Amino acid sequence: MPEGHTIHRLAAEHQRMFGGRRVRATSPQGRFGEGARLLDGLVLREADAHGKHLLLGFGEDGERVLHVHLGIYGKYFFGEAPAPVGAVRLRLSGGAGYADLRGPNACEVLDRGEVKVLRDRLGADPLRADADPEVAWRRISRTRTSVAVLLMDQSVVAGPGNIYRAEVLFRQGVHPLVAGRALGRERWMGLWEDLRVLMAEGVRVGRIDTVRPEHTPEAMGRPPRVDEHGGEVYVYRRAGLPCLVCGTAVCADVLAGRNLFWCPACQPS
Structure with a gap:
């Protein structure tokens, strides 16, 4: 399972590729179809990480938050967008390229209240400035x-x-x-x-x-x-x-x- 530094790197890469841009979200595999429709066409406002949890805020105030936990088998692939191959749970694409997510333990859209519940059950992250x-x-x-x-x-x-x-x-x-x-x-x-x-x-x-x-x-x-x-x-x-x-x-x-x-x-x- 990826350790916390990897998730912080993923947050930075999402911010670099999609931050401040309108993003196309699709679920080639189909398992995240409804969640992808909620995010499709929105602007990525914030890319954050807390421990092993990736949190991407979409919309005017970042009110729709994509929560990803890779678990043991989850992987991200970045680059120029070819036709999706295999079980791609979520594809985000924009002017700078694409991000394909495969096999995560969790991939869901949360509201701000649900994100707070998630954060409240997590301990201090040594990579976060607000960690105590x-x-x-x-x-x-x-x-x-x-x-x-x-x-x-x-x-x-x-x-x-x-x-x-x-x-x-x-x-x-x-x-x-x-x-x-x-x-x-x-x-x-x-x-x-x-x-x-x-x-x-x-x-x-x-x-x-x-x-x-x-x-x-x-x-x-x-x-x-x-x-x-x-x-x-x-x-x-x-x-x-x-x-x-x-x-x-x-x-x-x-x-x-x-x-x-x-x-x-x-x-x-």
Whole structure:
């Protein structure tokens, strides 16, 4: 599932292509026909993201909001508009090209009240200027739930997924099974600030890179990572391989149905 930086990039791309322009909306697949008719011919006023949710405001005051959650299988394709091929749920087209949406978990038109309900159930997004880490900390500080689970709970922190979760815990030296209430506010703020920096870099470059300059392939004289997710990481999908910092074998387990990676030496229990 795409992590939050990808959705913020999608919002920026929609704004670049369609912002302030009248947009043609169609549903070649037919499953979003009624929603497409509600948007067809309207001007895109606002392209926004909150966590893993894309929110596109259409109409005079942006009162019709296209809400997209890609989920595991959803994908966007941008470019010049050919004839649609396959299961295209939604096509937006305008003077600058087109955007095809395939296989999303959610694709719906919401009004402003429904958008507020959605936002109210989401946690603080490290990529948003209006995010308040104190709101997340109040929840984290009261629970025995592990920090690894809390970082994946979108109602606590919106945007991070499995890669950012594993990497920020490593970078801050926090064992993934530490209970929220045992974390301490200073360590939480360290995690939050690191997430802000890492995810902002993800928006800038379009991939997840988490290693510090001294641990890049060039600095260490090692081969670059080869993985479909791309990017240089410390522990994610590196189970059994030596830690880039201390050489200890990286551990892996399954927690709440998701793979978990950490270094037992750099992240002591």
